Each structure stands twice: as structure tokens, then as C-alpha cells.
Amino acid sequence: MKLEDLRKIRERAAKELTLRTGKARVKVIVGMGTSGIAAGARDVLAAFLDEIGKRDLSEVIVTQSGERGLASAEPVVEVHEEGKPTVVYGNVTPEAARRIVAEHIVNGNPVAEYVIEVRE
Amino acid sequence: MPKRIDVLICGGAACLSSHSDEVRAAIVREIEAHGLGKEVRVVETGCMGPCELGPVMVVYPDGAFYIRVSPQDAREIVEEHFLKGRPVQRLLWETPEARRIIEERKQVPFFAKQKKVVLANCGLIDPENIEEYIAADGYTALGKVLTEMSPQEVVEEIAASGLRGRGGAGFPTGRKWKFVADAPGSVKYVVCNGDEGDPGAFMDRSLLEGDPHAVIEGMTIAAYAVGASRGYIYVRAEYPLAIKRLKIATTAARGMGLLGEDILETGFSFDIELRMGAGAFVCGEETALIASIEGKRGQPRPRPPYPAVQGLFERPTLINNVETFGNIRHIILNGADWFRSIGTEASPGTKVFALSGKVINTGLVEVPMGTTLRELIFGIGGGIPDGKEFKAVQTGGPSGGCIPAEHLDTPIDYESLQALGAIMGSGGVIVMDEDNCMVNLARFFLEFTASESCGQCVPCRVGLPAMLEILERISRGAGRPDDLDRLEQLAETVQRASLCGLGQTAPNPVLSTLRYFREEYEEHIREGRCRAKVCTALVRYWIDPEACRGCDQCRRACPVEAISGTPGKPPYVIDEGMCVRCGTCREVCPFSAIEILDRR
Structure with a gap:
């Protein structure tokens, strides 16, 4: 193994440590309260993870939160990005989740039709 | 697929002894049962620190720190926290002073006031997975040293950092490295002293268990700097987990070309062998440790010649402590100035x-x-x-x-x-x-060093038992007026005349307690009184007739049947002639009716 190979291993392995070191650029929070789960939040969460994995994105973490009181809009997803307003999405489907990853997280354009709130 | 939760469960020896492995198994089982296997990763780490509160675990990215987790808690943690995102409040750390539950690990005062450099990876990475170590910049310092620095530059960098030996004596590490590097001879050795023998000490064990690669990397850098191609880690056989993880780590490093022949294809070769010590305190002394590695009886020899000139197998040998090696990679990566910015002028880091x-x-x-x-x-x-x-x-x-x-x-x-x-x-x-007796403390440590003396030199072999005899006499209440002077005289002789560090330092607990708590010694001798009520010969147990309710528990618990009484008819009475002052009755009494009084 050469030094170059070590560097490659480090880059690949470092992604696995993102959750622990907190070095994330984007944080996706999926509401996983009882009503969120009933509305399909688990599939949404799985879709986020799958899409992020497929695109091999680093510095993005997906986590979950409890009830937010927006039962009619569940599943609710918040996207927190460093230095940008927080975008809250409602009635998110697995397909919408994949679009949020592609359009919002990768390209920086929030998916307007699902946005229910923008917080500074 | 990336994970969304990392569950780090402490796999240090203390948490393992409170069954963190069962907790881990239960958590894994529940994760599977809830179909979260693809989303949640469970990692066993090294020691996280608060051993008293084990088994402990931390859940990222929230950073929720759970304490005293039992396998029965696993379902609630998985359902509530991992699935629904609600940390289980009753298992979080609550600070006694603030009466406040703390949601995040970094807010706990215990962690917030620390600065983790050497232990940065302990409790954060899986010590059995070399890739996690590499992810945390592992072996980057070695790569830098082998490709960008000359051995002299490495020695100079360590010297400039001001790092001093973490084994206790505080000798400048850079100077030691220079001695070995300058010593003539083509065969040299690097030895890691992991013979941690102090009662109540577990720093080296925790680092070896929690981040074994850091020690291996530090040794390899040292080997390059001093020109050694072979190294030994001397670790106690009573640290089976540290040994296991070291074996896994050396094998993995060898497999990736980070240890052994032609490291990182730079032409530099260095390999490490483990040596298990049988648990003799004196083997922590460097010359005794070297003798033990050579297969001889673990006995120190006079210095000079120092190991740097003539050490293992008569060759120049660099011998550093586990924690000293643990510092090396950080100094190489961040520079000597960074290291000097931590700590004090004379003791950086x-x-x-x-x-x-x-x-x-x-x-x-x-x-x-x-x-x-x-x-x-x-x-x-x-x-x-x-x-x-x-x-x-x-x-x-x-x-x-x-x-x-x-x-x-x-x-x-x-x-x-x-x-x-x-x-x-x-x-x-x-x-x-206040419940500790200083005479008893000195006696305890002296009993330890006297029994660990290798017996080679007279001051240590004869002097320590002579001091112990005086201390035992004092704690029996039979101390003589001139005992303290005699004790001091003996202590100074043993300190000055002993061959190695064991004898030279063994009187310290006696001398320091005499210096700061002399009146306690005098009380024992003149008044036959132990104010902490620890020295059993100087106390008696007494049942307060006012407080006794005649519950009979003390009588049943007494191992020598020294307590008499009739249930329901207080008070009970202790026969002082028979009582062995073991304290059992006092522990079982539900009414705190039993007191310890001065015997005289």
C-alpha cells in the first residue's frame, strides 16, 4: 500500500464517521412521531438514505425527530443547511424525498410544491 | 446506504464487567426486530471515561449519552429513540448539582471540562476496525514522517514539542529519542512500557483497549526516528482485552502494509511483538522490564549504562510509556507549537x-x-x-x-x-x-511495595518491611514515642540507597502523610485513637439502646455471634471481647443504631 492508497481509504472511511464527528453540511430531519409513521415517514426516511447512498454524498446526515404538531401535513421533513434558512416540507412521499435530495441538497433549489414553511 | 444513527457502546473493561456486551446484543436484537438494521450501526468502542456509570453508550448524531443501560432497556431505546426520535429521558445523564437531565454528551460537565488529545478516539471509534482509525486521520502522521521528514527532523520535532515521559518521571522524550538515535550500532529496539501496576490505575489499559493503533503508530514513528526495525509492547497478561485488541490491530496494520516489511512502500521496515508480563510491579522499571522481555527474571540493574546505550539484548533501546507513544502522532500532525500551546511552559500537553x-x-x-x-x-x-x-x-x-x-x-x-x-x-x-485514615493508607501502600520488592538490594528488601512493622504497630495502638523519627530515618535511607525506582519512591506515601497528617500519627500513638475509625484495633462497636428496635438483623448477620438480644425486646448488646469489628452489623442495621467509638 502506498501513501496515495491510504489517502483513498481515509476519504472513503471518513464518510462513515460523519454522524459521530458532526461534520455535516446538510442535516435532514424526518418527523417520526406516531402520526408521521402512520403517514409513511419510515418509507420517506428510507428513500432519503437510499438516494444519498446512491449519489455517494458525504456531509449529509439524516436523522429523526418526534411529533411537530403538523399532523395534517405528515410526513414532515426539515432540511437544515449551514448558512441558509431551514426549509420545511410537508406531505413528503418517497418520490418527493428523492427529488429533494437531487434538486435541493445537490443543486440548491428547494422543491417548491412540497415546501410548507421557510424559517430564518 | 449511509446510516442515520451510530450507536457507540463502551467496550472498555469496566463497562464490559457491568455487561455492556449483553446490552449490545439486546440492542442489536431489537434493531433487527424493528427492521432498522440498514439504518442504524452499532459500534463497540474503547473506554468513554465515566466508568462508575457503566454500561454507557452514546447515540449520534444527537449525541445522547445513556448511562447504566441494561438489556431490558433495549426495546424502549430502539422504539422511542431510534424509531421515533425521542431520547429516553430516564437513562440520560442527570447532573446532581443542577438536577438537570442533559441531552447531549458534550454538555455534561464531566466531558465539557476535559481536553481529549490522546483519548480523542477512545469511545469514538471501533478499536478493532483499522478503517475507522484511518478515517480519524490514523497513520497519516506515519505517512508524513516516512515521505516528508528525515529521522533527525522527527527527533527535533518531538524535542521542540517539549513532550515529557508520561510514565511518571517526566524525562524529556525528544532527548531520550536523540540518545538512542545517536547511539552507535545498527540493531536498535523500541519498547512500549505497558506494565501498569499501580493499584487503581487504568490509563494505559484504556488507551491500548480503546485506540491500539495510536500506540502502534507512535512506536513506528519512533522506530523510524531512532533507526530501529523491531519493537516490543510489554503489556500485563491480566489485560486480556488490551492484548486481544493489540493482536487484532497489529495483524490489520501488517495486512495493509502499515507495519512489517516496506511500510507504505517507502523501504522502511518495522515490526512489533507483544510480550505479556506476569504482573510484577517492579517490571514497570525499565531495566527490569527489559530483563523480563529477554526471558530473564524481572530484576532491575544499576544504571548507567542506560537502555538508550545498552538496553534490550545489550542493544540501544528506546523505552517509552503507552501514553507517551499515544501523543506522537498528534505532535507530528499538528506541530510542536500546537502541542506547546496546551498545558504549561515546562509541562506541555x-x-x-x-x-x-x-x-x-x-x-x-x-x-x-x-x-x-x-x-x-x-x-x-x-x-x-x-x-x-x-x-x-x-x-x-x-x-x-x-x-x-x-x-x-x-x-x-x-x-x-x-x-x-x-x-x-x-x-x-x-x-x-474524612473516613480514610492516613496511617492506614501509608500502611496499605507500603504493604504493596514491600511485597512487590524484588529483593535484590538490601535497603528495599529489609527497609520496607521494617517500616511496615512500625506502621502496623502504630495502627494496633502499640506505637512508641520515637517511632515517627525512626520511620523518617528509615524512609530517607531507603529512598537514598535503593537500587531502582521502586525502593527510591516507596517511602513517599509515608513521608507525605507524615508531612501533612503528622497529628494523626501522633493521635494513634499517644491517645490510641483513630479519628477516621478505620484502624480496627483502636475502635469498638456500640449499639445505642435508644435507637435499637430489637429487629434482630445485626445478631443474625454477625459472623462471630458476638451480638445477643431477643427479637422485639431492645436493646441488643455487643460482646466487645468477641467482636472482630468487621462492621457487618452496622451495614445491616436499618435504624443506624450502631456506632463506632474510640476503644479507649
């Missing part, structure tokens, strides 16, 4: 301590040098439990000394501790409260 005794948060901590004892014991340690009064702190184990309350604001560095008659030592810190 951090120090790892094993906090134990009468302190609320016992465990493994790392602080910058120069932190005061008060901050260590009351800030990070959380103070003394049960509202008791702080009495003294012993640093440096059986070779160290006892420091009383008036010196609590002393900064922790090599010179300040030495000025108080204690030593830094390898990092054992034992806190004592």
Missing part, C-alpha cells in the same frame, strides 16, 4: 488520569497540564459523594504522595507535584475523604 476513590465521577479523564487538582476532583470528578469532607488526594500510586486540602489549587505538572512530596506518576489519582 495533556495528561490522562484515572480518577478513583471517594469521588462522584470515577473514571478516565484527560486534562491540560496545569489544571488544578481542585478542578480535576471537584469540577470533572463532581466532588466527594455523600456530603463528606475532602481530606487528601494521592497521586502517583504507591510511589506517589498524598496532598491535603490546603494544596488543592496546585496546578498539575511534574514540578509542582514533586514540590509537595508527591509525583505525577503514570496518572492514578485516588481521592480520600
